[in-house]
Amino acid sequence: MALMAFAVFFLGYRYYSRFLAERLFQLSPDYRTPARRYEDSVDFVPTNKFILWGHHFTSVAGAAPIIGPAIAMIWGWGPALAWVLIGTVFMAGIHDFGTLWASVRNRGQSVGVIARNVISPRALMLFLLIIFFLLLMVNAVFAVAIGTLFSTFPESVLPYWLQIPIAITIGVLVYRHNWHILLPSLAGLILLLFLVYAGTLAPLGLPEQMGGYSSTAWWVLIMLGYGAIASRLPVWLLLQPRDFINSHLLFICLALVYLGVFIGQPEIVAPMYNTAVPDDAPPLLPLLFVTIACGAISGFHGLVSSGTSSKQLAHETDARFVGYLGSTGEGLLAVAAILATAAGFATVGDWNEHYGSWAEASSQGIAAFVEGAGNHVNQLGIPVEVATTFMSMMVVAFAATTLDTSMRLQRFILGEIGRQYRMPALGNINFATVLVFLSCAALAFFADPSNPGAGGMVLWPLFGTTNQLTAGLSLLVLTLILWHLKRPIIYSLVPFLFVGVMTIWSMIINIGTYLREGNMLLVVIGGLIFVLNIWLILEGINAVRQKRDPSELLDTDND
Known part of the structure; x- marks a missing residue:
């Protein structure tokens, strides 16, 4: 399984991404990118492609390519692996790469604003609303995921929070004192690895109950507060240096997991195709394709490509390395999650117990990965306590990176809405940040009334569907x-049609499920997103008949 994934991803990057770069997008080394044209040392920052790849990769990776495959294993490892390989090479690659290229050629604008130019003025508001709801769910889901990890693995608390001052120190050394980033980031990584070991000796946690809320709920509030603050900081101060450290961390994590697989040769206890799926599990078709979103194709990636990465791309030709290879790296993480949950259990009985119900698989997806990957790493002689702490720290670090990137993007979206519709308050950075925090906290706490703040994983199917709908719409814009x-x-066009059909089908199933459960909040949100999506597709179909001057779609001015 691992060798096949390596081969498929290598061939995809070596040949298919080159074809896209040279024939389809026709990248130019002479084009003056928005990062150079509008450099402001805050959002528009020309960045070395390796550093930017680290930021982009860690921003899009997060916990989603771990949670999704871990949940989807309930149908067997065969369907999950096939979708990750095909989706990464032929769908995520062109989606991530294409939205980055389109944004660079449109002055670093988001894919929503590009939709206005390509489709119609109405498309802007439709797309912005869909993106806002997607980011709202990304923030709520990831905050809950981090809160759950902190409560389940308190050993990860110390290394995570001490990583922040380490990253800030690196940012100051590199961008204010002109140090080369390699040595400071390696020193930061070594210090972080030491802190992982220290975390196993000094686990930190909150009381199980405070003020009527669980420890997970309090961690959700803390992480949303942190994300709001981090999203206000210049990208060079925290986001870029921490992402560069995290990219090293992920490389080590993936290397250890795959080495553990090759050396320990654990037995695959999961079925290739599960013929005894629990009664409460939804149908494989179409839910597989939204349960595994990140790790195959994800609309959030297009928001990162056109929201932050396009503003930091120093050379247009770097888009292939940052965009396509970023999606390939996430595919490797998704495969690692499949390996951890397919062969990380001791016995078939242990696997069946974990996947005995859809609810159990959904709520314990991250824990299954952390424990399974920890068992693989243990094959290398690393104590299992240290291995599981390392894995939980890695997941938390990437989820937090996605969280503050997403909250930054959500603030950008509010600003764009404010500029387009003359609501200047939304363009105020402080007001927009507070509004983002309050809306995300409200969704995290009210999505599951039975477990306020701690039961947000009920959002996962809706998040996955909205995520894929956004990917389909980005592919529609790129196709036009x-x-x-x-x-x-x-x-x-083919990825757009496939993703569009599967996700619309899934959204209908999700809305029906929420209706039966009486969860009217999610019925309303899902229904609104569904209507906006269909409306935007109809606008896109109408745009096919319109003749457009290429200069309206791509910027060719290098002055």
Whole structure:
């Protein structure tokens, strides 16, 4: 399984991404990117492609490519692995790469604003609303995921919070004192690894109950507060240096997991195709394709590509390395999650117990990965307590990176809405940040009335569906750009049609489930997103008949 994944991803990057770069997107080394044209040392910052790849990779990775495959294992490892490989190479690659390229050629604008130029003025508001709801769910889901990890693995608390001052120190040394980033980041990584061991000796946690709320609920509030503050800081101060450390951390994590697999040769106890799926589990078709979103194709990636990465791309030709290889790296993480949950259990009985119900698989997806990956790493002679702390720290670090990136993007979206519709308050950075915090906290606490703040994983199916709908809409915008430029559209059209059909089908199933459960909040949110999505697709179909000057779609001015 591991060797096949390596081979498929290598061939995809080596050949398919080169074809996209040279023939479809026609990248130019002479084009002056928005990062250079509008450099402001806050959002527009020309960045070395390796550093930017670290930021992009860690921003899109998060916990989603771990949670999704871990849950989807309930149908067996065969469907999960097939979707990750095919989705990464032929769908995520062109989606992530394409939205980065389109944003760079549109002055670093988000894919929502690009939709206005390509489709219609109405498309802007429709897309912005869908993106806002997606980011709202990303923040709520990831905050709950981190809170659950802190409560389950208190050993990860110390290394995570001490990572922040380490990253800030690196940012100051590199961007204010002109140090080369390699040595400070390696020193920070070594210090972080020491802190992982220290965390096993000094686990930290909150009381199980405070003020009527669980420790997980309090961690959710703390993480949302942290994300709001971090999203206000310049990208060079915390986001970039921490992401660079985290990219090293992920490399080590993946290397240890895969080495553990090759050396320990654990037995795969999960079925290739599960013929005894629990009664409460939804159907594999179409839910597999939204349960595994990140790790195959994810609309959130397009928001990162067009929201932050496009503003830091120093050379247009770097887009292939940052965009396509970033999605490939996430595919490797998703495969690692499949390996951890397919062969990380001691016996078939242990696996069956964990996947005995959909509710159990959903709520314990991260824990299954952490424990399974820890068991693989233990094959290398590393104590299992240290291994599981290392894995939990890695998941928390990436989830937190996605959290503050997403809250930054959500603030950008509010600012764009304010500029377009003359609501200047939304463009105020402080007001927008507070509004983002309050809306995310409200969703995290009210999505599951039976378990306020701690039961947010009920959002996962809706998050996955909305995520994929956003990916489909981004592919629609990319297809229309290529159509008007008279370039081949088959490479983006087929992924758009497949993702569109599967996610609309899934949304209908989700809304029906929420209706039966009486969860009217999610019925309303899901129904609104569904209507906005169909409306935007109809606008896109109408845009096919319109003739557009290529200069309206791509910026060719290098002055």
